[in-house]
Amino acid sequence: MDLTFPGKVARKSLRRLRRQEIVVIPLSILLFVFLWEMIHRFSGLPAFILPGPQQVWLRFWGAVLDGSLLRHTWVTLAEVLIGLFLGALIASALGYLLAKSPTIERWLSPYIVASQAIPIVAIAPLLVIWLPTGLYSKILICALIVFFPILINTLIGLRSVPDDLRDLMRSLRANRWQTFRLLEVPAALPVLFGGLRIGAALAVIGAVVGEFVGADRGLGFLINVGRGQFDTSLVFVAVFSLIFMALALYGVVILLELRFLRWQKRNDQTDLLVEKR
Amino acid sequence: MNSSPETNTEVLLARNLSTVFPGPDGILRVLNKLTFRIREGEFLAVLGPSGCGKSTLLRLMAGLLRPTSGEILYRGLPIREPLPDTGIVFQKANLMPWRTVWENIFLPLEVAGITPQESKERVRQMIELVGLEGFENTLPRDLSGGMAQRVAIARALINNASLLLLDEPFGSLDALTREQMEFELLRIWQAHRITAVLVTHSISEAILLADRILVLTPRPAQIQLDLEVNLPRPRQQNLRYTPEFAYLASQLHTAILERI
Numbered sequence: 001m002d003l004t005f006p007g008k009v010a011r012k013s014l015r016r017l018r019r020q021e022i023v024v025i026p027l028s029i030l031l032f033v034f035l036w037e038m039i040h041r042f043s044g045l046p047a048f049i050l051p052g053p054q055q056v057w058l059r060f061w062g063a064v065l066d067g068s069l070l071r072h073t074w075v076t077l078a079e080v081l082i083g084l085f086l087g088a089l090i091a092s093a094l095g096y097l098l099a100k101s102p103t104i105e106r107w108l109s110p111y112i113v114a115s116q117a118i119p120i121v122a123i124a125p126l127l128v129i130w131l132p133t134g135l136y137s138k139i140l141i142c143a144l145i146v147f148f149p150i151l152i153n154t155l156i157g158l159r160s161v162p163d164d165l166r167d168l169m170r171s172l173r174a175n176r177w178q179t180f181r182l183l184e185v186p187a188a189l190p191v192l193f194g195g196l197r198i199g200a201a202l203a204v205i206g207a208v209v210g211e212f213v214g215a216d217r218g219l220g221f222l223i224n225v226g227r228g229q230f231d232t233s234l235v236f237v238a239v240f241s242l243i244f245m246a247l248a249l250y251g252v253v254i255l256l257e258l259r260f261l262r263w264q265k266r267n268d269q270t271d272l273l274v275e276k277r
Numbered sequence: 278m279n280s281s282p283e284t285n286t287e288v289l290l291a292r293n294l295s296t297v298f299p300g301p302d303g304i305l306r307v308l309n310k311l312t313f314r315i316r317e318g319e320f321l322a323v324l325g326p327s328g329c330g331k332s333t334l335l336r337l338m339a340g341l342l343r344p345t346s347g348e349i350l351y352r353g354l355p356i357r358e359p360l361p362d363t364g365i366v367f368q369k370a371n372l373m374p375w376r377t378v379w380e381n382i383f384l385p386l387e388v389a390g391i392t393p394q395e396s397k398e399r400v401r402q403m404i405e406l407v408g409l410e411g412f413e414n415t416l417p418r419d420l421s422g423g424m425a426q427r428v429a430i431a432r433a434l435i436n437n438a439s440l441l442l443l444d445e446p447f448g449s450l451d452a453l454t455r456e457q458m459e460f461e462l463l464r465i466w467q468a469h470r471i472t473a474v475l476v477t478h479s480i481s482e483a484i485l486l487a488d489r490i491l492v493l494t495p496r497p498a499q500i501q502l503d504l505e506v507n508l509p510r511p512r513q514q515n516l517r518y519t520p521e522f523a524y525l526a527s528q529l530h531t532a533i534l535e536r537i
């Protein structure tokens with residue numbers, strides 16, 4: 001295994017980025033900004049309802065220069081990463097247990113399915129009340145929101161391990177740990193990464209929801225502040241930062257996939273930016 | 278004919294071997310009181326209609342399944358779990374798609390706790406034996422069906438298996454590749470002097486390769502015919518066109534058609 005990741009893979013995937021897209025993506029962004037500017041200019045809406053691109057741009061630099069944007073982004077990113085990590089860890093461990101033990105599955109699955117009926121957004125206030133102030137409640141919300149998709153994908157991934165390969169490992173007298181490491185993990189990895197992609201996007205939502213409910217830091221908090229002060233440009237800045245954060249996380253997952261699933265034929269709709277091979 | 282002294286040593290013995298599976302309406306009787314033995318160094322072919330229980334029989338020999346009744350002994354001891362000196366080749370090559378050719382062949386050694394460094398020479402020999410030099414770093418997705426089965430054979434033999442079990446290994450190959458692989462298998466078997474059990478539903482494959490052929494009846498399978506193939510070795514492709522071959526083939530044909 002070479003350890004050149006991520007530089008080499010990143011370069012490779014950039015190379016795979018279709019030339020067409022290199023032209024189309026900036027063009028579509030330009031078009032978006034242009035339309036936005038037109039609407040802003042001719043609709044006559046005041047800046048506290050719809051600021052123009054220029055105002056948002058200036059507000060962005062203001063927030064960058066006084067350090068506030070970076071500080072709040074960092075807080076949200078920490079919540080998202082820690083929540084995603086913990087949620088993914090616990091969900092995949094539980095998924096493994098459920099896949100291994102039909103008894104545990106029979107006992108727990110009603111609760112797991114029922115837990116999906118609870119809108120996380122609705123219980124977020126409770127979590128914020130119950131947990132000590134700070135990042136804890138937001139991390140928990142992130143972890144909860146990514147829990148289910150990753151659990152399900154772990155289950156599906158483990159079930160997709162071919163029986164013949166299980167027989168092979170048995171015939172080689174492999175122990176549980178060897179079967180796990182040499183067969184189950186690599187075989188389930190593609191599906192697991194699918195769960196991680198969904199989880200990455202959901203974790204950002206979770207963090208913002210938590211911050212909306214009660215926080216004194218983070219991009220969700222920044223949105224609240226902007227709204228309260230009729231500083232709509234600031235709201236826009238925070239929203240764009242969140243979009244970038246979600247995209248960056250998604251990109252990281254795709255890079256990890258390129259690194260760990262190189263053996264797979266890329267055949268699918270999965271990649272927005274990466275060309276088919 | 279194989280006339281070495283160990284020819285008469287018994288490697289495997291099945292006595293009243295029966296297997297029953299839970300079926301859609303009650304039970305599914307698959308194997309019905311099979312009794313047979315396999316000698317050391319023998320090449321046995323198991324011939325039978327599909328669904329009769331050939332794979333089940335092989336799984337019993339591999340220790341992947343326990344018989345419902347009766348017994349199956351390997352060198353005098355009941356087979357209760359997979360044995361270290363058994364190698365299996367599955368119907369589909371059954372390679373790990375995330376492992377290269379080298380890594381797939383290395384897998385049994387890795388499970389046995391041997392490091393890649395220590396394995397280099399052994400893996401190289403196996404790759405040479407099955408003729409895959411230059412494909413060490415190829416992934417299974419880039420292999421043809423025949424090449425994939427070569428990898429599977431190398432993987433089955435790398436642990437110094439003395440009993441090789443093959444479950445319709447060439448069933449999914451095209452006719453020409455299949456013939457080529459049959460002779461590859463003969464060559465490898467002769468080089469290693471191991472005991473081989475080949476499940477197949479091809480009459481000519483069975484005659485070309487085997488010392489002895491067991492013909493199974495449709496489910497629940499019983500032994501319908503236990504036929505010695507007294508054709509000289511080493512065998513050549515043109516054996517197919519000899520009267521002896523035709524005679525054996527017609528005998529097998531009749532036996533199989535009788536029961537359908």
Ligand SMILES: Nc1ncnc2c1ncn2[C@@H]1O[C@H](COP(=O)(O)OP(=O)(O)O)[C@@H](O)[C@H]1O
Nearest residue numbers: 298299305307326327328329330331332333334
């Ligand atoms: N684990 C199992 N549980 C239930 N039925 C099985 C199982 N394995 C095989 N069978 C059934 O046993 C019969 C024989 O299967 P198999 O040994 O695979 O036949 P063959 O290899 O000769 O085609 C089939 O009808 C199959 O559906």
Ligand SMILES: [Mg+2]
Nearest residue numbers: 331332333444
């Ligand atoms: Mg079969």
